[in-house]
Amino acid sequence: MNRFAYTRAGSVAEAVQALAGDPAARIIAGGTNLVDLMKYNVERPDRLIDITRLPLAAIEEHEGGLRIGALVPNSTVAYDARVTARYPLLASAILAGASPQLRNAASTGGNLLQRTRCYYFYDEGTPCNKRVPGSGCPAIAGVNRIHAILGTSDHCIATHPSDMCVALAALDATVRVEGPNGPRAIPFAEFHRLPGDEPQRDTTLAHGEIVLSVDLPDRDFSRHYTYLKLRDRLSYAFALVSVAAALEMDGETIRTARLALGGVAHKPWRNAQAERSLEGRTAGPETFRAAADLILAEAKPYAHNGFKIELARRAIVRGLAQAAAGTPQSQTDKRIR
Template identity: 75%
Template sequence: MTPFSYVRAQSAAEAVRELAGDPTARVIAGGTNLLDLMKYDVERPGRLVDITRLPLDRIESQGEGLRIGALVTNSNLAHDERIARDYPLLASAILAGASPQLRNAASTGGNLLQRTRCYYFYDPATPCNKREPGSGCSARDGVNRIHAILGTSEQCIATHPSDMCVALAALEAVVQVEGPDGARAIPMAEFHRLPGDAPETDSTLRPGELITAVDLPRPAFAAHHTYLKLRDRLSYAFALVSVAVGLDMRDGVIGKARLALGGVAHKPWRVPEAEAILEGQAPAPERFAQAAERLLVGAQGFGHNDFKIELARRAIVRALGQAAAGTPQSQTDKRIQ
């Protein structure tokens, strides 16, 4: 592990100054992803800025919705009675991820900043454009079973690992940040980026910016939602494909639909045109299949992960059926319903 210095910030402004003053500095809170990357010699921060003493660990009312502090742990978020009641899609997605021990430590802001998932990214002995720009992408012609089928580039086919972020994308959350130029709000759809020609950059955060909170809009999908996660084993595994669905239904008709995929791209994957296919319609398998086809336009496998395209198609139809029926996937009994 590369030597580093350490500072415990006493305010958000101090944390921003420390981050802005050293381009190699990284924020640390729960450390569930960053510390692993440091041990693997993938991340080499020259300075760690500890924000765990900042007052960012509360869930508070914000307009018609809620504001989640960046230091709220995944466990506290998933089990908060307001989240469980009004945003069960988010609670379900969090409980589908990691393990209880990790959820006890992982923070909301840290979850947003997880680095993308790829065997080669985590192995400094192999070429990886994300880790070392210009060195090549080992995954494209290598073992790529877990890799992306949407939004890929010649430079990178890694996938985003978060479950929580898939639900936040479907819920149209907004990320609040503070930086050297002041505060700004980033819609969840714009927070993570596709690899393009700069796969080393995962998000649209600017240098020196600190995540302070995530805002949830007015509740809409408590009665008709699901988070369906398909993986190699039922416990403590990343998604091969996951689907977050929220439907606002009135008199048997879908009024508003929100649909996001995980495990298939460099970021949670949403296509508003796919949601529009469902809106104003009665739920039906053929309509769900049309939405799935639109959501997967442009999907491409790289050999080992070709199966993900059909898996995603079937998962979308299944998840939409669960949400429409008001029978969300259980994260306790994880057998697919």
């Protein structure tokens, strides 16, 4: 770990000014990802800007939905009565991830900004375009069992690690940020990036911008939803494939569908065509398989992760069946039913 300076910001404006004025500075809140990356010498900031004293730790009513401050701990979100009643998909996704200790420390904003768990990215002794642009991507021809099958590029096939973000993508959340040019709102689908030819950039945040909150819209997905996470072990493991499904139903007919996948791409993956294909259709295996086929039509397997395509197909069908029936996956009893 390199030596670094430390600043505690007294206001959002002060944090923005400090971040914008130093390209090698980083924001720190819970530190559950950044500190690990610093220990591995993957991140080498010369300055940490502590924002934990800023007034960004509340969950508030906002335009019929909820506004979740960037500093609200993951565990607080998961157990908030308003979240569990109106956005249980989000609570379920958070409880599927990490451990209770990490959820107590991890912040909402930090969860959005956490970096890939690709083992080449974490290994300073190997090339990685995400860590050192232009150095290469050894995962493409190497061990790539956990890597992406959708939205990949010749420069990077890493996956996004968050569970919470998959649910936020399905819920059509909005990210509020503040930067040197003032505030702006970013639709969640536009917040994270595919790797393209700049895999070092995970998000569309401009230099100097910080996350203030995540806004949840006024939609009722409280009955027909599920967060299904498939992984190598039942706890404390990142998803090989995850599915966040949220439906509005008229009897057996799907009126509205929202579907996001994790573990398969550089960002939470949504397919608008597949969602539209579900709407107005009778819930059932044939309808669900057709949607899965649309989502996976452009999936590209590598040497060790081809199994993810069939795993994702089955997860989509099972997740949609759970959501349509109103029988969401339990995050306590993790056996898939």
